[in-house]
Amino acid sequence: MSEFVWCHGPGCHKSHTQDRIRGVKGSKVLRTKKVAQTQWNSGERTSMYSYFCSQGCYNDFANTYVREVIALHPRTEALETPVDVVKEQDIDWGGRPCITTKILSS
Ligand SMILES: [Zn+2]
Numbered sequence: 001m002s003e004f005v006w007c008h009g010p011g012c013h014k015s016h017t018q019d020r021i022r023g024v025k026g027s028k029v030l031r032t033k034k035v036a037q038t039q040w041n042s043g044e045r046t047s048m049y050s051y052f053c054s055q056g057c058y059n060d061f062a063n064t065y066v067r068e069v070i071a072l073h074p075r076t077e078a079l080e081t082p083v084d085v086v087k088e089q090d091i092d093w094g095g096r097p098c099i100t101t102k103i104l105s106s
Helices: 055-072
Strands: 004-006 034-036 083-091 097-105
């Protein structure tokens, strides 16, 4: 028996697809999709695809709850990554010599 979670997309149960239809004639519903927990989306590979059936459902969730998500991990100052910027002689797409800029992070 496989494990699953219900898709967290707030409108998942409103999408008109055949695989969401449940029930008998006269009392049919569109149901939230299951997201199977597999070796590819659980454990160390847990990602958005562990909780959402599609990119659309993920986007709906993120856009609906963005303020609450940001409140959990607010960014109050800029982050910085130390780098070295190096100019190098190179050849452009037309075979002419040029200078390229490389950004090397440590
Ligand atoms: Zn969904």
